[in-house]
Amino acid sequence: VSTQSTWVHGHFMNGKAEGQGIEVVAADNEVYIGGMMNGRRHGPGELFQRDHTIDGGILVVTQGFWDNGKRMGDGMVYDTRNNDLIRVDAAEEPNKQASHTIGEASDDEEGDMEEPVAELQTSTGEGTLLTRRMSESLRRRYSITKRELVKLDNKEMLLSGSVNSYVDYMTQLHENMFWSSTTAPTKRILFFQDRFFDLLTKNKRELHESMELDYASVSHYTQKYYTSGNLLIDKYQRILFVVNFADQYWCLAEVNNEDPDQMKFILYDSEPKNRNNPAARSIVILYVLKKYLEMEIADKCCDVKGNQQDTSAYYAKLNEAVFVFENVPTHKNANDSGLFLAKFAECIVFGRDFKFKAADVDKLRKQLRNFHRAISIDLDV
Numbered sequence: 001v002s003t004q005s006t007w008v009h010g011h012f013m014n015g016k017a018e019g020q021g022i023e024v025v026a027a028d029n030e031v032y033i034g035g036m037m038n039g040r041r042h043g044p045g046e047l048f049q050r051d052h053t054i055d056g057g058i059l060v061v062t063q064g065f066w067d068n069g070k071r072m073g074d075g076m077v078y079d080t081r082n083n084d085l086i087r088v089d090a091a092e093e094p095n096k097q098a099s100h101t102i103g104e105a106s107d108d109e110e111g112d113m114e115e116p117v118a119e120l121q122t123s124t125g126e127g128t129l130l131t132r133r134m135s136e137s138l139r140r141r142y143s144i145t146k147r148e149l150v151k152l153d154n155k156e157m158l159l160s161g162s163v164n165s166y167v168d169y170m171t172q173l174h175e176n177m178f179w180s181s182t183t184a185p186t187k188r189i190l191f192f193q194d195r196f197f198d199l200l201t202k203n204k205r206e207l208h209e210s211m212e213l214d215y216a217s218v219s220h221y222t223q224k225y226y227t228s229g230n231l232l233i234d235k236y237q238r239i240l241f242v243v244n245f246a247d248q249y250w251c252l253a254e255v256n257n258e259d260p261d262q263m264k265f266i267l268y269d270s271e272p273k274n275r276n277n278p279a280a281r282s283i284v285i286l287y288v289l290k291k292y293l294e295m296e297i298a299d300k301c302c303d304v305k306g307n308q309q310d311t312s313a314y315y316a317k318l319n320e321a322v323f324v325f326e327n328v329p330t331h332k333n334a335n336d337s338g339l340f341l342a343k344f345a346e347c348i349v350f351g352r353d354f355k356f357k358a359a360d361v362d363k364l365r366k367q368l369r370n371f372h373r374a375i376s377i378d379l380d381v
Helices: 132-141 146-153 160-180 194-200 219-225 272-276 281-300 312-319 334-350 358-374
Strands: 006-013 016-025 030-037 040-051 058-067 070-079 085-089 116-121 127-131 189-192 238-245 249-259 262-268 322-325
Touching: 040 070, 146 160, 146 358, 160 189, 160 194, 160 238, 160 334, 160 358, 189 334, 194 238, 194 281, 219 281, 238 281, 238 334, 249 281, 249 334, 262 281, 281 312, 281 322, 334 358
Parallel strands: 189 238, 262 322
Antiparallel strands: 006 016, 016 030, 030 040, 040 058, 058 070, 070 085, 116 127, 238 249, 249 262
């Protein structure tokens, strides 16, 4: 779509850019790659432009969070030649926070802050605002119906939409904290739905260490995150993978790159029997993710010109990586594994210990039910 000196490539809804997209503004000589909503920049994104104050005009990239076309919070400005951090730019509207906030609203004038759809309370005590804009964003990606509520009330196994939407919400909250708060976390979190793991393993019900992975089916998932020669693990220190093992139970896996000297592959598994004997299917899940990351490095480790970079340091770190089976609460009923997974993600985002227990399941179920109602317009039960 072209409008005078602006070109937009991506997904559209009612003639306006929606979701991930690329916006080229010829008049300003800039390129934006990131989230779009209602035709405007919205969500995490990267802005490429010339900085004529440095070496006659070098290409820099600003990483930040946009809300309704304006960048909220600080923007991290990097030199695309070497990925070095040059400076931190203040928000385009410094007195306004991103609309999807945690905790109390800002002191904006009445009418500036978007009215929340719901105020949700987590069982760890944090209050979270779910704004209409975030609710609509989640609703477009997940079809939450009365069937999900019935399964919650009947204590049945949760469906993908129930689990993925809540983990998505948690990671979005964390991303908003990263970009818009003066006390923002220094680490970034990314997550992939269970479909990612299903495609990678060809939906096989039996996993083993030497199995062949279908990398071609998932390689496009991460393409949008690669700019300036950065690898996924360079930009996101914690990458969460939702796993629905053979439609039998849910668990959460993580690639943790917070420690510059030690990469970890972590499994958060509430299945009791896997705690005493993790050498079976649990450990294979981590082997699969390690093998996937090896393939990802080989495929994506290129500079901005497409030239292959030196991958020896990445592979050396992978070879020294450790597998960790986190000591998390266990469920008494496999149907509750999805609830436990959602809670694991919540604790990770808020930096809380896993102090909940199987007896708290009813509270978790009510919490998830309230969330479903908040992001859906068709749930009137």
